[in-house]
Amino acid sequence: MASASPTTDWLAARGWQAFPFQKNVWKAMRAGHSGLLHATTGSGKTLAVWLGALQALADAEAPLTVLWITPMRALSQDTLLALQDAAATLAPQWTLAARTGDTSSGERASQQRRWPTALVTTPESLSLMLARADAPEVLRRVRLVVVDEWHELLGSKRGVQLQLALARLRRWNPTLMTWGLSATLANLEEAADTLAPGAVIVRGAQDKKILIDTLLPPRIERFAWGGHMGLTMLPAVVEHIDAAASTLVFTNTRSQCERWFQALLQARPDWAGLVALHHGSVDAEARRWVEAAMKAGQLKCVVCTASLDLGVDFLPVEQVLQIGSAKGVARLLQRAGRSGHAPGRRSRVTLVPTHSLEIVEASALRAAVQAGRIEPRRPPEAPLDVLVQHLVTIALGGGFRPDELLPEVRSAPSYRALGDDAWQWALDFVRHGGDSLRAYPDFQRVVPDDTGVWRVPDARLARRHRSNIGTIVSDAVMSVQFLTGGRIATVEESFIARLRVGDVFLLGGRSLALVRVEGLTAYVRAAPPGKALLPRWDGGQFAISDTLAEAMRDRFDEARDGRFTDREMRFVAPLLRLQADWSALPGSQQLLAESMRSADGHHLFLYPFAGRTVHLGLAALLAWRAGRDTPATFTMAVNEYGLELLSATEIDWAARLQPLLAPVSRETLREEVLASLNASELARRRFRQIARIAGLIFQSHPGEARSQRQLQASASLYFDVFRQHDPGNRLLRQAEGELLSAELDVDALDRCLTRMAGQRLDLRQPARATPLAFPLMVERLRERASTESLAQRLSRMLADLEAAAGGKPAAAVDVGARLAFGQAPAPPRAPRERRRRR
Structure with missing residues (x-):
């Protein structure tokens, strides 16, 4: 047959x-x-x-x-x-x-x-x-x-x-x-x-079996605090890796990746050659070797970041470990799928919490996966910087006639609603740089020829555009290599700029000492193991998604009812019961707030459970609204679960908080958020990215690379010129819009205010910091104290709180060690001092 x-x-x-x-x-x-x-x-x-x-x-x-x-x-x-x-x-x-x-x-x-x-x-x-x-x-x-x-x-x-x-x-x-x-x-x-x-x-097939479990610590910390690397879980992680043939250990930041790689080798020196490191700054050749060795079954473990989230088919991988919360359902599923990567095979991911509240996140993540709740991805709407770059690209690729190109551009879904005015502005911008730059030849990038076809007439501008095509914008990177010439990795320029000759740092799994810097190359030598700095990369910390935040609120609802339905929630029950005894538990129907006085001043803690990004905008908005009527200075702190406002003077939050949280129209909310933050400086920073994509500034010219300082100075100059001479410039408006939508997520803030308006406000006045409040206090103190002084203060605070809770005081050495091991990079913050606006 x-x-x-x-x-x-x-x-x-x-x-x-x-x-x-x-x-x-x-x-x-x-x-x-x-x-x-x-x-x-x-x-x-x-x-x-x-x-x-x-x-x-x-x-x-x-x-x-x-x-x-x-x-x-x-x-x-x-x-x-x-x-x-x-x-x-x-x-x-x-x-x-x-x-x-x-x-x-x-x-x-x-x-x-x-x-x-x-x-x-x-x-x-x-x-x-x-x-x-x-x-x-x-x-x-x-x-x-x-x-x-x-x-x-x-x-x-x-x-x-x-x-x-x-x-x-x-x-x-x-x-x-x-x-x-x-x-x-x-x-x-x-x-x-x-x-x-x-x-x-x-x-396609949606019935793939995914096993999600949690590696629980030896004991519950009732006063959890974020920022450490989770290295208290090292012995359990080593045991877990030892029991499997092959493991991917995912971390959320490259700094955390470097630290865990070193920690695993220190714990198991016999694994040298069997444990590898993989993140976006590791040299491409080294990454390819790691990928090939893992596929061939030659490695026992790879410590990695999002660099291995996608695509690479690692059939031999038996299990995945996730250090810290994955912060989103889709991200967890993507990483879980790196194991059992074949039809019919089961995927397994084990969550390794870095503090107690992440155990609640672990429970919420599993519940969201079982319910099939995944975050949506929304396409951006008509970004003009991308359109401007595309116009120059098409002008190079044979040229275009504007009346023929417009329907083509509008056929791209993100530009369906592109208005005639915006289209004409984009054409004017590539032709002569708009109203304020028309006198400068470098901005006459695309001009119509005698037949009406728009082309790039200058070969130098053409080469420059081709060298800078793309929408990926990041800090300038520096190559790190040995004096003998061996290339190790790349790292962002801002980190190297903070180092002095002789400083030791971890990179590419090695302990390195800085020798000298030439251009965009940092020359190093091998340094003995010991205390070393961890490179800090921008964009390394995720915020929890709306989907995960909703699942967490559901977990707290169950705890309020006395139901602890899985092993994770039963494990954190002592923390949640202490929170309920000293204050109350938040939930989907109850908005918990706490007002407290300490030696630092008067505190307000609020727990919307809406994610760090939303909480940053909400904290600034609350401080601004509160200061409109009564002079006040506020210091802010936020984390994934809530926010803190600290003031020197007492505020009657019982009378004022509910009105201050009132939702308003979307346009009014945008205006208030911009007024409450240092919006000009935040928009200036956002404008650099837009200016780079639109071709105002260039990451590199053919044959040269530009430093981050040069790029920022150039972007700031254009920003100021446009504000003074071309205030209607659409790139300025785009910077403001992206600040509100991407960095501050005003739409999510609007949804949060609407949701809180439908909740019952539960304002408590605890005698001391509760388990939910303590991490926020640590966030604030981290910004104002050195590692040593912060360790001492945290030790005293933990001892006092544990004594009040009837437990053993935490060892001071544990706190100091966690801080010394390095902290995950915090996201950019708005200035903390919020004063009354007159």
Whole structure:
């Protein structure tokens, strides 16, 4: 009997058979449909779309038939290997290659002489291809674009950049198929429509078994405080790793990753060579070695960050450990899926809390996963900086006529509502820099020629634009290497700038001493193990999601009713009972507030359980509203669970708090938040990112790199010029809008105020700091005291609180050791002093 197809033969040869959802994808692709495939990690998504491509486009011989977009260039080689296996049998005439920022110039030149049939690339590299003069000729042949890990791009400007690129490809080939792959999305319809209007949704296997458990500490700390590395859990983690053949240990920050790698090797020197380090600043060659060794089963453990969240297929991984809370349901699922990464295999993730309240988060995370509650990802709306960059890119790639390009831009979902005024402003900006910069030739980037086609006439400006394409904006990075020339890793310039010659720090798993700095290279030598500084990277700390915050409030509801339904909640019961005895427990229907006096002043503690970002805006708003009528100075502190306002004078919160929390219209709330913060300085910082994407400032010129100080100075100059001479500049308005939406999340703050208005305010006056209040006091003290003085004060405070609670005083050495081990980087804070605005 003849076989059904070469595809089923290929699967059968490996002992596999197609799943129903894979067959649905193949049927849709044969019909020429675009789509979004949503299935759990390791269920066969990649094979579904790739085998569908090999069937639907089997007759393709033209170069660049398929573009496979990956969100991380580090994943390109792994993806390429995964695709080559099936293509070698099912489409032997096809050639495959990767093209990212890591691709050598020689390989790029070879590709341009003969483009491959399928190319694995990134959004940035695709935009670079669009900037080629022969872009229409090269890219009009593309018949399929596959976007891997679409959820990672959907809610960012990188996703918007890709939307615009896809709109251009569809103009050249209206029958273009676009398929997205995702495992962790809640808003599937919006995600599919954003990828390809009219795309079908194929739901794959969602019954993958995920085991989520928690590694509980030896004893409960009733007065938990955040900021330490969780290294008190080191013995239990070592035991857990020892019992498994292979483990991924996820951390939330690169600093934490470095510290845990060192701690594991100190605890088990015999694991040298079996434990590896992987994060975004480690040299690319070293990362590739780690990935290959893990896949080959040569490593027992890899300590990593989000650098291994995506894509890399680690079939041998037996378990995943998550140090600290994952802070979001989707992130936890993504990391859990790194183990058992194959159809039919069970994934396992063990949560390792760094303090007691994270045990409640662990319980809430499991409950949210079991209920299928995942965070939605929303695409940005019409960011003009991305549009401006895209206009210059298209002008380089053959040029454009504005009246023909506008419908194409509006076909990208993020720009559907783009107004004529905003479009004209973007054209004016790329033509002469707008009203305030038209006298400067460098801003005459795109001009119409005699035929009405807009092009880039200056070769120097063209080279500069190509060197800076992309929407990823971060602190300038410095290369760290030995005096002998061996490159170790990269680290942000702001960290190296704080070091003196001879200072010792941990990086790339090594203890290093700074020797000298030349340009953007820091030269180091090996240093003996001992006390070392931990590099600090921006953007390293996550805030808990709305979904997780809601699940936590549910956990507290159960505790209020005396129900402790799982082992995590039973373990933290002593903490929660003490909180209830001294004050009360918060919940979904009760808003808990505490008013207390201490030697520091008069405290207000409020527990909305809405996440650090919302609490920062809420604290500033409360202080500002309170100071409108009564002169007052406030010091603020926030964490994931609540906020603290400290004032020197007593305030009647019983009479004032409820009115101060009243919701207002969205526009009024935006105005109040901007008034309550140092909004000008915060917007200035946000403007640097926008100016970089829009092409006002450049991370690098061809042949040179610019320091962070130079970039910030340039951005500040433009910011001041626009405010003085062009106050209606749309990039200024965008900076303000992104500050409110991204950094302060005013929409979430609005939802929080509305929710609190429907809750019963429960204002208590405890005699001393409660278990929920104590972490907030520590947050405030960390900003004002040295490590040594803070350790001494925390020791006294803990001893007094434990004595009042009828327990043993905490050992001072424990507090000092935790602080000395380093702290996770705190997010940028608004200035703390809030004075009455007259």
